[in-house]
Amino acid sequence: MKQDQDLRMIIASHETELTDMERDIAHYFLSSEARQHSLSSSRVTKLLHVSKAALTRFSQKCGFTGYREFVYHFNEEAKEQQHEEEHDDLTLSVLQRYHHVSNVTENFVKDPQLEHVADLIDQADRVYYFGIGSSSLVAREMKVRLMRLGVAGKAVTDQDGFTWTTSILDSSCLVIGFSLSGKTSAITDSLVKAKENGAKTVLVTANPACVHHDFTEVVPAAPLPSNTYIDRISAVLPLLIVVDLIYTHFLSKNRDEKETVFNRYWENKKLSNQRSRKS
Incomplete structure (x- = not known):
């Protein structure tokens, strides 16, 4: 898998092969939420109510050897986008408050x-x-x-x-x-x-x-x-x-x-x- 390929395009090119559950997994990784938290298989399976095997099948259908390679590609792309996308202080202040609310909610809810x-x-x-x-x-x-x-x-x-x-x-x-x-x-x-x-x-x-x-x-x-x-x-x-x-x-x-x-x-x-x- 070439590291310069856009993840959104990779997933889109394999969308017809995905099951409904795998589309839910794809939706999560294409959302901003995925870039804010740990992507360990144990956390993601609990969050999405799927099995580790489902994460592996999804990753393989997208052309990766497994979930570990998929996450590596995801993190590398996120780093590149972080360098490319710079915001002014006003935008950042609002986004930071949003992130704060999300993080506090994660700690509070049971x-x-x-x-x-x-x-x-x-x-x-x-x-x-x-x-x-x-x-x-x-x-x-x-x-x-x-x-x-x-x-x-x-x-x-x-x-x-x-x-x-x-x-x-x-x-x-x-x-x-x-x-x-x-x-x-x-x-x-x-x-x-x-x-x-x-x-x-x-x-x-x-x-x-x-x-x-x-x-x-x-x-x-x-x-x-x-x-x-x-x-x-x-x-x-x-x-x-x-x-x-x-x-x-x-x-x-x-x-x-x-x-x-x-x-x-x-x-x-x-x-x-x-x-x-x-x-």
């Missing part, structure tokens, strides 16, 4: 907890997502993504909605609240009322130490890496990373069934758009 939240979603008849202010965007995002996998639910983003929704909850329901500070009383108080009515409750927050309620789960997110409000990156970023992690664990449960629902959703949406254009 796989068993993510798995438990995924189980709670799987077992609930209906899921409600509570968020206010910027967190309301996260609540809506999670609702839409899980809806496409067949999860019935609603994003609730105002005080009147919290009051009405908590009054109709029972043990078949799950409420997921988002509060980066952990001090948004509209969210925490609503989760307390939801719990009193028998619902399971999950709070995603960057400040779990200040949460003194016995919710079903309190999932930690990374705090924003800035001393001043005006310099902060988007407040939704740490919460959205946690949403992605929960989504991935949920998707892994009966994935074939969820992919069928997902594909059916987009087929119906496409048909609906076609009818709208005709009318």
